[in-house]
Amino acid sequence: MQLARRLAGGPLWIVPLALGILLILVPYFNLEYSIVRQLQLAMILSLLVSGLNLSLGFAGELALGQVAMYAAGAYTAGLLSKNGHTDILLQLAAAGLAALLVGVLTGIPGLRLGSWSLAMTSFFLVLLLPDVIAIFKEDTGGRNGLTGILSPTMFGRMLTPEDYFMVIAVVTVAWFAVMRNIAVSRHGTALRVLKQSPVLAASMGINVFRMKLMAYALGAVPAGLAGALFASLDLYISPEAFGFTVATTILAASVLGGSASVYGAVFGAFVLQFGLNQSTDFQKYSLVVTGAFLIIGGVLLTGGLSGLARALWRKLAAGQPAAAPADRSDPDASAGDEVPAVPGKVLKVEGVAKAFGGNQALKGVDLTATPGRVTALIGPNGSGKTTLLNMICGFYRTDAGVIALDERQLQRMGPDQVARTGVARTFQTPNIPEGITVREAVMAGRYAGHRATVLEAVLRLPRYRKVRKGDLAEADRVLDLVGIRHLEDAEATALPLGQRRLLEVARCLIGNPGVLLLDETASGLDEDEVERLAEVIRRVRDAGGTVVLVEHNFQLVLSLADEIVALAHGELMAKGTPEEIQNNERVMSEYLGIDPDAPASPHVVLADVLTDGAQDGVGR
Amino acid sequence: MTLIWGGLSLGAIYAIVAIGYNIVFISSKTFNFAHAQLTMVGAFVAYTGLVTWDLPVLVVVLMAAAAVAVIAAIEERIAIRPVGDMHNILVTTLGASILLDGIAQLTWGTQPLTVPFFAGDEAFTLLGGRAYPVELFLIAMAVLIVVALGIYSRRSLTGLALLGMAEDREAALLRGVNVRRMAFMAFVAAGALAGFVGMFVGSKTFAVSTLGAALALKGFVVLAIGGFGSMPGTLVGGTLVGLAEAYASRYLGGEYANLAVFLILITILMVRPAGLFVRTKERVV
Known part of the structure; x- marks a missing residue:
């Protein structure tokens, strides 16, 4: 307990680093040959598993073609060696590139259709492998395997088996350092956002396709490295080493260790290599065991062994739940004395029309939202509010009309492009990725606007550090603005609804959006929460932000909006100041359900409705 | 023409696998990796x-259909129903497929087994090419299944309910359709169909434990060509894949057969990712 607590206080990467150094030094321990060999194979397997994790665990795309990239790396290295290029560094570089190429070429078509098609396209590669090897029989030796691979060298020096063990260990440790740096960087967070919801990712300006391709193709690199290491380990490779069984073993190890973790790959690979593959009976039952395991693992072990370990660790280290207390009124939070400017832009919607089949959802709607003002969009269910919102965000194509932010027309852009132009939105049901802190969730809002490449993140280059510093500072700023900074280390999904809404607002604000779209942001909140939210919206407005509020809570709309646009049946019903809308007969009868000709004075009835409807919105 | 008969019958097998994928897809929007x-x-x-x-043949056909329906029912209960997440369903049904591969290997060994066809295996000449009875039977069966399912889904109440579910699960639920039960029944029905056709597929390809993986992939390509959920699309896709495979292995060599199919898959995914017969739907937030 004591030790765990102290360790948890220090930098956590020390533990894996120490283990890694231990692994590199294994040749000095005089272990038995068979154990050394198993260790080598386990390290190679863990590289393969780690590559899969990047795709399956982080980007949420099942890929089964790891074996093909492994083979691409192995044959590249093997052929190089056969032709006299025995330097292992050269082989590693070439193998990594070859695998990356396979990854990019198969990822582009495979990712067009989403989950099944990538799984199948990459699975197909495994089936193709023996054929391709057979086609180039002259070079690859076909089914008989590739012989004549020369012993590896480094800088012209022959490597002893001990040296070679260290090469494998160093490559493995280096890759896991890379993987860890990706996982904890903004790219890791962005991948979690993507896995949570592609819609969310796109609305934050992340190009979904490119991001998935990045994860999948990058996952090919360790597989290629593993291939090169394997080729020079046995100095012989044949198609048999790259069959379906290996493909499924990789998947099983990934699920066992926890696909969404960095070091889970090592766990899973070592357990499978040392545990199951040892017994000779296992060969016979391997398919049955792997299959059963994948079913059980898929159903029960969502986080894999590393998930269990993490939960246990948290218990040991903290002794109390990790989620922060739901302290609703933090006195320091409302430090709203000096609110930095939020430079808004003019959002202009002109004559926008949209039909879904025969259903004309919108017919020529106009709307203008200007900086420093809150523009509310109201209307009965089915009047086209959400459709309009989705069209502004680029999720639907317009049939006619113009949507522009300042001078830039948005209606032809995809959602991620619209977001990068400066449109930020929240969702009816807060959309927040699992497993990240409030601060990380907010920082993700800057991912698309302030770029740092994966390479810069891996190597921690100055630009990455600069962007990261900006991320942290800006996160503090916007969390202060919405008043939940004291929760920044809490797990984002553990927050109560009201604070998750505020978190979404903060995530939008961090990107300095030209316009902020709030989709039914008060629904489900209690009065205090609504009041806090209203306060935040006012602050954003006063700071010069452009706010569009889609809302059912009529009282909130009346108190906040500078201008109200009312829709009905996809058309503009009314437009004006809160007073004008409140007294508009059509709005009263069609939206609020009040008959203006009824004997009772409409204002009395309206007041009744408002009191009733304060909680859950009028007009439901 | 001999080549065409061979190709078409192979294509028919792939189409039948794709039909099975489709039944499950339409009813529960999931993809059963283990269908092949x-x-x-x-x-x-x-x-x-x-x-x-x-x-006797009739008994065996019914026996196979019943046995596989039971296996499908078990699969649904342990590998699909308890799983919440879509990503995990891919993993668990893949697990089921590997498990079945393994069980088949343990039970029936790794050697290909010849499944006799009830109408004999005497080749005869048809339209200027040599064809086996089982080949023509497979082609006819694929077409018949598609036509029958088309009629069934439009005429029967169950079929209409299934189509309704495919369109909008929640709306169907609100209309009183027992969505879970329907999805389960469709899954079992797909299993029964797989068991039923297994005999004829086996007559053409041999019963061998590596059959599953190849069928799964080719069936998927057929689905990608025709589009998810399109029954007539499976016939077109099957024809294309079967002929491509037959021609490639005849004129280029056996090792090019899979490559040709893979190229078709890549092309279709690049040019028309939703398939030939399915209109692209707009995304909904």
Whole structure:
């Protein structure tokens, strides 16, 4: 307990680093040959598993073609060696590139259709492998395997088996350092956002396709490295080493260790290599065991062994739940004395029309939202509010009309492009990725606007550090603005609804959006929460932000909006100041359900409705 | 023409696998990775019934259909129903397919087994090419299944309910359709179909434990060509894949057969990712 607590206080990467150094030094321990060999194979397997994790665990795309990239790396290295290029560094570089190429070429078509098609396209590669090897029989030796691979060298020096063990260990440790740096960087967070919801990712300006391709193709690199290491380990490779069984073993190890973790790959690979593959009976039952395991693992072990370990660790280290207390009124939070400017832009919607089949959802709607003002969009269910919102965000194509932010027309852009132009939105049901802190969730809002490449993140280059510093500072700023900074280390999904809404607002604000779209942001909140939210919206407005509020809570709309646009049946019903809308007969009868000709004075009835409807919105 | 008969009948097998994928997809929007393995098990059961136990054809067909339907039911209960997340369903049904591969290997070995066809295996000349009875039977069966399912889904209440579910699960639920039960029944029905056709598939391809993986992939390509959920699309896709495979292995060599199919898959995904017969739907937030 004591030790765990102290360790948890220090930098956590020390533990894996120490283990890694231990692994590199294994040749000095005089272990038995068979154990050394198993260790080598386990390290190679863990590289393969780690590559899969990047795709399956982080980007949420099942890929089964790891074996093909492994083979691409192995044959590249093997052929190089056969032709006299025995330097292992050269082989590693070439193998990594070859695998990356396979990854990019198969990822582009495979990712067009989403989950099944990538799984199948990459699975197909495994089936193709023996054929391709057979086609180039002259070079690859076909089914008989590739012989004549020369012993590896480094800088012209022959490597002893001990040296070679260290090469494998160093490559493995280096890759896991890379993987860890990706996982904890903004790219890791962005991948979690993507896995949570592609819609969310796109609305934050992340190009979904490119991001998935990045994860999948990058996952090919360790597989290629593993291939090169394997080729020079046995100095012989044949198609048999790259069959379906290996493909499924990789998947099983990934699920066992926890696909969404960095070091889970090592766990899973070592357990499978040392545990199951040892017994000779296992060969016979391997398919049955792997299959059963994948079913059980898929159903029960969502986080894999590393998930269990993490939960246990948290218990040991903290002794109390990790989620922060739901302290609703933090006195320091409302430090709203000096609110930095939020430079808004003019959002202009002109004559926008949209039909879904025969259903004309919108017919020529106009709307203008200007900086420093809150523009509310109201209307009965089915009047086209959400459709309009989705069209502004680029999720639907317009049939006619113009949507522009300042001078830039948005209606032809995809959602991620619209977001990068400066449109930020929240969702009816807060959309927040699992497993990240409030601060990380907010920082993700800057991912698309302030770029740092994966390479810069891996190597921690100055630009990455600069962007990261900006991320942290800006996160503090916007969390202060919405008043939940004291929760920044809490797990984002553990927050109560009201604070998750505020978190979404903060995530939008961090990107300095030209316009902020709030989709039914008060629904489900209690009065205090609504009041806090209203306060935040006012602050954003006063700071010069452009706010569009889609809302059912009529009282909130009346108190906040500078201008109200009312829709009905996809058309503009009314437009004006809160007073004008409140007294508009059509709005009263069609939206609020009040008959203006009824004997009772409409204002009395309206007041009744408002009191009733304060909680859950009028007009439901 | 001999080549065409061979190609078309192969294509028919792939189309039948794709039909199975489709039934499950339409009813529950999930993808059963193990469907091809169900067909493979059907072929093995047929072998046991016909060769080992020497039972009459009709009994064996029913036996295979029933046995595989039960396996499908078990699969649904342990590998699909308890899983919440879509990503995990891919993993668990893949697990089921590997499990079935393994069980088949342990039970029936790794050697290909010949499943006899009830109408004999005498080749005869048709339209200027040599064809086997089983080949024509497979082609006819694929077409018949598609036509029958088309009629069934439009005429029967169950079929209409299924289409409704495919369109909008929640709306169907609100209309009183027992969505879970329907999805389960469709899954079992797809299993029964796989078991039923297993005998004839086995007659063409042999019953062998590596059959599943190849069928699964080719069936998927057929689906990608026709589009998810399109039944007539499976016939077009099957024809294309079967002929491509037959021609590639005849004129380029056996090792090019899979490559040709893979190229078709890549092309279709790049040019028309939703398939030829399905209109692209707009995304909904």
